[in-house]
Amino acid sequence: MRFAKSFLAVxxxxxxxxGANAVSFxxxxxxxxxxxxxxxxxxxxxxxxxxxxxSYLGGYATDKDGNTVAHIVPGEGGEGGLTNAKGLFHPSVxxxxxxxxxxxxxxxxxxxxxxxxxxxxxxxxxxxxxYDYLNKxxxxxxxxxxxxxxxxxxxxxPGPGLPL
Numbered sequence: 001m002r003f004a005k006s007f008l009a010v011x012x013x014x015x016x017x018x019g020a021n022a023v024s025f026x027x028x029x030x031x032x033x034x035x036x037x038x039x040x041x042x043x044x045x046x047x048x049x050x051x052x053x054x055s056y057l058g059g060y061a062t063d064k065d066g067n068t069v070a071h072i073v074p075g076e077g078g079e080g081g082l083t084n085a086k087g088l089f090h091p092s093v094x095x096x097x098x099x100x101x102x103x104x105x106x107x108x109x110x111x112x113x114x115x116x117x118x119x120x121x122x123x124x125x126x127x128x129x130x131y132d133y134l135n136k137x138x139x140x141x142x143x144x145x146x147x148x149x150x151x152x153x154x155x156x157x158p159g160p161g162l163p164l
Contacts (some may be wrong), residue, residue, distance in 0.1 A: 007012070019105040029159035031139065032063045034108070036072050036095060036151040043078055052080035059150070061097055069131075070097040070106065089114040092141060093151070109155060118143040122155060 036059040044051040060074035077095030084090065093110040104127055112120030118140045124134035141153040 026158035028140075028156040030064050031137075031155040031157055032061060032066075032069070033097075033155065034061045034072075034097075034141075034153040035059045036077075036093075036152075036153075038080075038149050038151055040149060046082075049082055050082040051082050054078055054080045056095055068100065070099045072097050073105070089118070091118055091120060093120070093143075093153075099128050099131055101125070101130055102128060104131075106131065106134070110143075112141075112143070114143075120153070122153075 037057040038054040039057065041052045041054050044053060048136050054100050056072055056074060056077045058074045060068050061070040061072070073096040077093070079094060081089055081091035081093075091110065091112050091114060093108075095108055097108065098104070098108050099106065106124055106126035106128060108125075109123045110120040112118060120143055121140035122140070122141050124131075124137070126132060126134060137157045139157050140157055141155050144152045145150065
């Protein structure tokens, strides 16, 4: 819910700056979560800052009702992102999940920025007949990392009218 409060604060700021001509932001619909169990990060110095890499040990994805709908494929995916020379973190997440209903696979990428709260744009690619609508959505997420090395992502998309 920290994401929702932070996001609303950003929307309020842009609305205040825009004054009477502000464009309204569509409501966000909660889609579900992705939880990824990761290894401890490897810090790699590079010319533009420090890269963080992780390996995926497993995990799962849920729908908006909290039902598990897919599992993260262990060993597929990784990288955590880049902390630039100014200390700003640019998360970069890629992974593969397998849907429980039909065994089909989905590939996801997440790119974003962390400046206090971590916000990401999420892109899905799957041939699952049940979840192919994910290919067509604009999805945003917040991200948190737990003490026991679990990356947690809450997924949202502008609505209404989504095929959920």
